[in-house]
């Protein structure tokens with residue numbers, strides 16, 4: 001076994017696992033189960049990150065969970081997250097309000113390769129809470145709109161009450177230069193828009209084969225969306241998927257997030273479809 | 284590095300002097316079995332052990348390790364290494380330590396592990412009794428274990444002590460050593476060769492052959508069904524393994540309900556919930572739903588993924604998993620040989 005175990009280039013002899021304190025500057029609750037936080041590190045330092053990277057966010061005494069960053073690095077030294085109440089830790093986070101602290105590690109992992117997207121047509125397909133981590137990229141593109149080609153955004157949710165970011169959606173809809181389409185699986189009386197799963201939005205949209213595509217949503221969504229993209233002739237290298245796995249460490253050690261021989265936390269959560277389509281545990 | 288010899292009668296006082304100077308951890312008896320535990324006197328030390336229940340990784344990566352402590356609005360890291368002499372580690376377990384050293388160092392260096400690792404002086408020792416399920420003789424692949432500071436071999440009349448590092452040499456000051464003769468060195472060579480010859484099971488393939496075949500077998504569902512048929516998903520094979528290093532992190536409160544700890548615990552990829560995520564509305568999605576998938580993942584890691592990264596199987600041949608598995612299906616020799624010969 002030819003392994004060299006005695007050299008170490010890293011100077012920082014610090015724990016990877018000790019979180020930093022971030023103060024809650026603003027909150028609001030767009031749905032009955034989600035809470036949107038604006039945060040700032042107590043020491044005033046900015047969070048430097050790429051759209052699509054993740055944080056481990058926690059409440060001491062309850063634990064920490066992986067959460068996508070929902071704002072763009074092009075904006076101020078605050079950052080935003082949206083947390084859905086699911087279990088123990090997310091409930092503890094969502095019980096916090098303005099002035100309270102959350103404990104944060106990160107940014108972790110690889111985000112979207114914005115340089116590879118620059119100059120190209122971009123389609124974002126976001127299902128459910130998948131809109132949160134992609135919002136960092138949506139804002140990023142919107143803020144540097146001239147650097148990108150055509151920008152199409154598909155957003156789908158279970159029903160109208162689950163649609164997040166009402167103000168943003170108003171802006172996206174009204175912004176010349178963003179082709180925004182939304183859909184719900186089940187409509188209510190007030191809904192006049194498209195009804196049906198997210199793939200129904202492909203019917204009325206022509207895509208060039210060179211479009212760069214970002215997919216983020218529940219595991220079941222990927223297969224169907226990729227089928228549509230295949231039909232549009234979009235290459236696997238140009239499709240980016242944002243995957244979700246159980247995570248504990250976020251730094252490639254604890255083993256929980258492994259997808260065959262890749263780690264969602266350090267090799268992802270954003271992968272190109274070319275990288276993972278042969279990994280049987282991926283999708 | 285030079286080689287030394289100490290008389291049998293001088294060995295006890297050497298160990299006792301080490302015990303007075305620092306924390307010493309080594310093999311000690313626990314009922315009919317052996318464990319790595321704190322050694323308080325030379326009499327307790329059992330260098331004639333066959334294998335310990337748990338591997339010595341627990342010195343650097345304890346089953347339960349505080350990462351941070353918190354109190355109201357402060358959080359403090361908890362890296363508190365203790366100077367330790369780890370005595371009597373068999374060569375296969377040194378290889379296990381080599382692997383975890385590499386894995387905790389690569390990419391993001393894990394100082395919660397490495398700090399204790401650096402504070403530890405390791406004295407390896409010759410295997411005097413071979414455990415029934417051990418197969419380390421066929422796992423060495425011609426490579427010597429690295430992560431130790433000295434190597435101790437019992438021979439007639441005393442012990443041969445080979446120093447490997449200055450830290451290993453520094454321990455000589457605690458004993459009555461003299462330079463070993465050519466006869467002593469030859470006797471030590473024979474003792475170590477004898478131990479190798481006693482290992483029964485064999486894995487007659489190179490690690491490169493194993494990596495390729497194990498990887499290719501991923502989609503062979505019928506084979507994995509057969510191999511994993513009786514698995515209880517208990518995780519014992521992970522827990523006893525010197526090269527397994529997965530963990531969970533959990534918070535616990537102190538009695539005051541204000542302060543507490545963030546702690547990491549050993550975890551096991553063979554257990555049902557290891558890759559499960561919670562979905563809204565109380566649902567779950569499990570990325571390794573069946574025990575076949577989890578069993579396969581264990582062998583993909585040891586046989587292919589980590590093998591390719593380490594340049595050798597992530598298995599030392601200690602045989603602990605074989606002994607720990609109630610269903611007797613965990614034995615890497617049986618499983619890997621079966622994969623290699625499956626057609």
Ligand SMILES: Cc1cc2nc3c(=O)[nH]c(=O)nc-3n(C[C@H](O)[C@H](O)[C@H](O)COP(=O)(O)OP(=O)(O)OC[C@H]3O[C@@H](n4cnc5c(N)ncnc54)[C@H](O)[C@@H]3O)c2cc1C
Nearest residue numbers: 065066067068083084087088089090132245246247560561
């Ligand atoms: C890359 C990534 C990005 C994410 N982004 C967001 C986001 O922006 N907003 C949001 O609300 N949620 C997001 N999630 C999901 C979120 O992490 C889970 O909802 C959360 O972990 C549930 O934890 P809990 O303690 O409340 O639930 P419990 O059911 O109590 O879960 C117990 C533990 O299991 C693990 N776990 C359970 N479910 C998941 C899961 N879905 N993903 C990862 N680990 C899990 C966690 O370690 C958790 O502490 C993301 C997950 C990943 C992997």
Ligand code: SF4
Nearest residue numbers: 514515517518520608
């Ligand atoms: S292989 Fe054996 S020890 Fe491992 S999880 Fe299955 S039953 Fe338990």
Ligand code: SF4
Nearest residue numbers: 524598599601602604
């Ligand atoms: S897989 Fe089994 S034999 Fe190999 S190192 Fe782990 S416990 Fe020992």
Ligand code: FES
Nearest residue numbers: 250254255257265
């Ligand atoms: S979350 Fe621990 S390895 Fe990825």
